[in-house]
Amino acid sequence: MPAYLDHASTAVLHPTARDALLAALDEGWADPARLYRDARRARMLLDASRETVAAVLGARPDEVSFTSSGTQAAQLALLGTARARRRAGTRILLSAVEHSCVLHAAEWHERAGGQVTTVGVDGFGRVDPAAFAPPPDTAVASLQHANHEVATIQPVAAVADVLHAVGVPLHVDAAMSVGRIPVDVQAIGADLLSASAHKFGGPAGVGILVVRTGRRWANPLPADEREGGRVAGFPNVAGIVATAAALHARAGEIADEAPRLAGYVDRLRARLPHLVPDVEILGDPDPAGRLPHLLTFSCLYVDGESLLGELDRAGIAVSSGSSCTSDTLTPSHVLAAMGALTQGNIRVSVGRESDAADVDALLAVLPDAVARVRERAGVVGL
Structure with a gap:
């Protein structure tokens, strides 16, 4: 699925x-x-x-x-x-x-x-x-x-x-x-x-x-x-x-839902640095300082559009580039203002219908997807 x-x-x-x-x-x-x-x-x-x-x-x-x-x-x-x-x-x-x-x-x-x-x-x-x-x-x-x-x-x-x-x-x-x-x-x-x-x-x-x-x-x-x-x-x-x-309806759901979604995001924050070399997790590391359902990370030596294509072929929908204009993958003005890498970034956001299998699917596919994109760019040995 x-x-x-x-x-x-x-x-x-x-x-x-x-x-x-x-x-x-x-x-x-x-x-x-x-x-x-x-x-x-x-x-x-x-x-x-x-x-x-x-x-x-x-x-x-x-x-x-x-x-x-x-x-x-x-x-x-x-x-x-x-x-x-x-x-x-x-x-x-x-x-x-x-x-x-x-x-x-x-x-x-x-x-x-x-x-x-x-x-x-x-x-x-x-x-x-x-x-x-x-x-x-x-x-x-x-x-x-x-x-x-x-x-x-x-x-x-x-x-x-x-x-x-x-x-x-x-x-x-x-x-x-x-x-x-x-x-x-x-x-x-x-x-x-x-x-x-x-x-x-x-x-x-x-x-x-x-x-x-x-x-x-x-x-x-x-x-x-x-x-x-x-x-x-x-x-x-x-x-x-x-x-x-x-x-x-959402006003009655979010108190119970937030811990579940935050758990998915916490799992991604913990696992990604071990699965993908040269990845940077962005945003506030303190859960109290961020929304519970969203995570952005940047992969060095990776073109965001190519990585999106790899993930899409695997049946995983995420966004990249500037989230305001991601149809053209304009470099993110948000990340630029933060002094972060503006290319090769992926935004993952979970919601009411998300479950652990969605997170598992991303974690299973992402390392090989990043490796393929880097290999095509001539980057090896990471």
Whole structure:
């Protein structure tokens, strides 16, 4: 059986979400903005989903909007705050290891005349909260809750304290954390938060945007009356219902699931250095400082694309290169910022459906796969 070990890219649709999606396709097809019976039923489903998501994230229902993706949610959060606070300044402050969607939004802001300041990270990919002390012209800062490539959890609450002391709001990209570990917007001090349904077992095509009450935000795009004026277009009611169902189910599962997934990752961390010569395990070695389900390692003298091909032929799905743009295997900006090897890296991520056999399959196949790639590159004797 193939071993799917790329749950960080997209998780398998949760059974609860599948059931909710199918039911909502029948019950929630009408326009929730209208007043007739079928429309009211769709609106009730939409409102109930918003309440469910808000409860899991520690937000108010009117603070939650649904977008077409986690990318759209993150970019609306960042650019909308920058637009609303342009009189306070034109600078966006962000870490060097943010997801590419945040980096692209910052680049767009810079091309439009704004300024961007990047905060570096240590060898684990973690920022120093003191380095997030914002320049006086800072409009908004952005910091991921946990890194999407090396699993390092960021000191978000401490960074929020630094920013809030001088009145700068914080956007938190929690796409990799929501549905994996508990995330509460109030506890972490997030003024804005974004997440993506397909990362935690919801359907693709639904993002979550949280804008806390009292925070200044103005839509950077043409808007309509949908989603409180934050997101234009007809809402994907069935997808949103399935997203809420998946998130609610995940909230009840993660406490019991995390030790099992962490055990798989711990086994890989322990075994890989003994099985593969010249391999570097990346991220925080302390389990308390990282997500439980994700591991990235780099193999010296190995081309990532070639290694992916070897593993794929063996029925093992993992990712390589920059996890944001792995279709082109762009060297990872995250690993570069950490000072780590940017080529020959493999990201393994386990999930709800993973079992010990998946890990066994990877450990059985990887040493020979690496050896074959190195041999073709003319590297022998390791």
